[in-house]
Amino acid sequence: MTDRREAESSGGGAVSRRALLLGASVLGLAPWGSQLQAQPAPKPKGPPSAPKGQAVIGYSQEITVLHPLMPANEVDQGVWWNLFSPLWALDQAGKFVPVLAKDVPTVANGGISADGLVWKVTLREGVKWHDGRDFSAEDVRFTFDLIRNPQFRTRSRAGFSLLEDVKTEGSTISWRMKEPFAPFLSFLAWTFIVPRHLLDGAADPNATPFHANPIGTGPFKFVERRTGSHVLLAANTAYFGEGPYLERLVFRYVPDLNAMYTQFRTGELDYIGLQGIPPNHYAEASTLKNVAVHLCPRASVENLTLNLAHPALKEKAVRQALYLGMDKKAIVEALYYGLPLPASSFMPPQSWAFNDALPRHVHDPAKARAILDAAGWKPGPDGVRVKDGVRLAFTNSTTTGNPTREQAQQLLVQDWAKIGAEMTIKNMPAAVLWAKFWAESQFDSLMTNTTYTVASDPDVMHRFGGKSIPLKAGTGSNVSQYENPKVDGLLAKGIAVTDMAQRAEIYREAQALILDDLPMLPIFQSVQVEGTKVGLIGFANNVNVLSNTWNAGSWYWA
Known part of the structure; x- marks a missing residue:
C-alpha cells in the first residue's frame, strides 16, 4: 500500500554522540533557559479600522484535513480556529470564554444542573455563515448528530454518545446527559460547529464538497488550498467577534525545518510555530533585529x-x-x-x-x-x-x-x-x-x-x-x-x-x-521556540490549543 512506502533516512551516517554533546559548548551557547529572552515588541498603535495586510505562516507539515470534526493534526487545527467557531474556547489563562454561545454554562448561572445532567446554552444572535446564511441552534444540533453518526469518521464520540433529548427553541439548545461527563465543557471548547444546510442529507458524510471548500463562521473565509504549497484565507468582514484585522492569512507548507527558518530569517514568513525555530538556529534568531522570539511551553x-x-x-x-x-x-x-x-x-x-x-x-x-x-x-x-x-x-x-x-x-x-x-x-x-x-x-x-x-x-x-x-x-x-x-x-x-x-x-x-x-x-515536555516578525501584534501562546494561530483574527501590523 502506498501509505506504507519506506522513506530513506537522511544521509550522513550515524551521528557522533560526543560531537552532539559538545555541540553547545563549541558554539559558545548557554542552555536556552538561561539565554533566551524575547525581542521587545513595538508599542501597539491599535488595530486598523478595516482589514489590512497579510500574515504568512510557515508550517512544516502540510494541511490535509479541512473538515473540523474529522481526525487531523495540529496544523489542521491551526486553520480551523480561523475558519470555524466553537461554542466557547479556552484562553491562554485557561479561562472559558464564550464564542458562539452568549455565556459559558455553569451550575452557578443555571446553564448546567447541579447533578451535571441537564445543559442549556443560549447562542449569539446575528451570526452568519461565510455564504451569508444565518447561523442557528439547528446547526449546533446537527453538529452533535453528525459526531454521533456511526457512519461518520470523527476524531472521538466521547461525551457526545451520552447526549439525549436534544432540543432547540429559538436561539437556545438544551440536552440531557445519560450520566455525568466532567470533561464535556472542555471537549466542547475543541468542537467546531459545522453548517447543517451544506452537510445534512449527504449520502456519504465522509466525502462531500464541504471537505474541499469549507464554510464556517470564523474570522476568515476559505479561498484556496494548493497541494504541496499553501492554504489561503481571506478576511470575513461580517465576522461577529473581534477582528479580523488582516486581509489574508497564508499557511505556507515548507517541509524542511531549516528551509522554513531561512525563509523566516529573510522575511518571507511572518510567523513560524508548532515545531518552531530549530535548536541549531536559536542563537542566531535571538540576535535578529527584525524577529521576536517567543518561549512557548506546550501541553505536548x-x-x-x-x-x-x-x-x-x-x-x-x-x-x-x-x-x-x-x-x-x-x-x-x-x-x-x-x-x-x-x-x-x-x-x-x-x-x-x-x-x-x-x-x-x-x-x-x-x-x-x-x-x-x-x-x-x-x-x-x-x-x-x-x-x-x-x-x-x-x-x-x-x-x-x-x-x-x-x-x-x-x-x-x-x-x-x-x-x-x-x-x-x-x-x-x-x-x-x-x-x-x-x-x-x-x-x-x-x-x-x-x-x-x-x-x-x-x-x-x-x-x-x-x-x-x-x-x-x-x-x-x-x-x-x-x-x-x-x-x-x-x-x-x-x-x-x-x-x-x-x-x-x-x-x-x-x-x-x-x-x-x-x-x-515519554522523553520530554515541549517548550517550543516560536518566532514572529517584529511589528506583528497579537500573538499569544496558549497551552490549551494545539496551534498558536488560534487567535490570528486579532493579529495586526503595528
Whole structure:
C-alpha cells in the first residue's frame, strides 16, 4: 500500500554522540533557559479600522484535513480556529470564554444542573455563515448528530454518545446527559460547529464538497488550498467577534525545518510555530533585529509511541528495557540545549491532575540488559536479541524534514544497540504518516510530539482506553492498541466524577499504571521556540490549543 512506502533516512551516517554533546559548548551557547529572552515588541498603535495586510505562516507539515470534526493534526487545527467557531474556547489563562454561545454554562448561572445532567446554552444572535446564511441552534444540533453518526469518521464520540433529548427553541439548545461527563465543557471548547444546510442529507458524510471548500463562521473565509504549497484565507468582514484585522492569512507548507527558518530569517514568513525555530538556529534568531522570539511551553510530550501488536514490543519487559536504555538527558541537552524538561508522564506538569510523585527516569543499560536476559531474550550472532524466533528489531518513523528529531532517532539507534535491540529509521512525509499508517497502526513505533489531553481536561480515554483503538473501534486515538482493564476502569471513573480533587487522584493513579506499562516512552515536555516578525501584534501562546494561530483574527501590523 502506498501509505506504507519506506522513506530513506537522511544521509550522513550515524551521528557522533560526543560531537552532539559538545555541540553547545563549541558554539559558545548557554542552555536556552538561561539565554533566551524575547525581542521587545513595538508599542501597539491599535488595530486598523478595516482589514489590512497579510500574515504568512510557515508550517512544516502540510494541511490535509479541512473538515473540523474529522481526525487531523495540529496544523489542521491551526486553520480551523480561523475558519470555524466553537461554542466557547479556552484562553491562554485557561479561562472559558464564550464564542458562539452568549455565556459559558455553569451550575452557578443555571446553564448546567447541579447533578451535571441537564445543559442549556443560549447562542449569539446575528451570526452568519461565510455564504451569508444565518447561523442557528439547528446547526449546533446537527453538529452533535453528525459526531454521533456511526457512519461518520470523527476524531472521538466521547461525551457526545451520552447526549439525549436534544432540543432547540429559538436561539437556545438544551440536552440531557445519560450520566455525568466532567470533561464535556472542555471537549466542547475543541468542537467546531459545522453548517447543517451544506452537510445534512449527504449520502456519504465522509466525502462531500464541504471537505474541499469549507464554510464556517470564523474570522476568515476559505479561498484556496494548493497541494504541496499553501492554504489561503481571506478576511470575513461580517465576522461577529473581534477582528479580523488582516486581509489574508497564508499557511505556507515548507517541509524542511531549516528551509522554513531561512525563509523566516529573510522575511518571507511572518510567523513560524508548532515545531518552531530549530535548536541549531536559536542563537542566531535571538540576535535578529527584525524577529521576536517567543518561549512557548506546550501541553505536548515528545515520545516514542509503540505499537503493542508488534511481536517484540508487545512484551512489557522489552518496553521496560528500552526505556531504561534510552539516554533522555543526552537528547535534551545535546539536541535541545537543555530547555525541555525530561518527562515521566503523558500529562504536562502544568495540569492540575499531574502526578509529581512518579518515579524519575534513570538511564541504566546494565539493568536493561538484565531484564532482557531474565525474560529470555538472548543475543544472536549479530548482537540483536532473539526470543522464540522473534528478533528484537523494529522500525521508528517520524515526519521527514526535521533534522533535530532525526538526530534523536540516531542517538536511540546507538542507545538500543548497546542492549541488543535494533531500531531502523523509516521516516516519511507528514501526509503519508498521518494517514492510514498512523490511524490503522501500520507502524512499529513513532517519534512524535503528542498532546494527550483535550483542552484543559486530563481525560485520556481517547488515547489509552481499550475501546478507543481506531483499528478496532473505528474511532479514538489509541493507535498503540494498549489495553489495561484497570486503566479503563479508572478512566471511566474519572469522567463520571465531578469533584476536581477526586478526579485528580484518579488520574494520578492512571498515570502510574501507564508509566509501568509503557505503551509510550515519554522523553520530554515541549517548550517550543516560536518566532514572529517584529511589528506583528497579537500573538499569544496558549497551552490549551494545539496551534498558536488560534487567535490570528486579532493579529495586526503595528
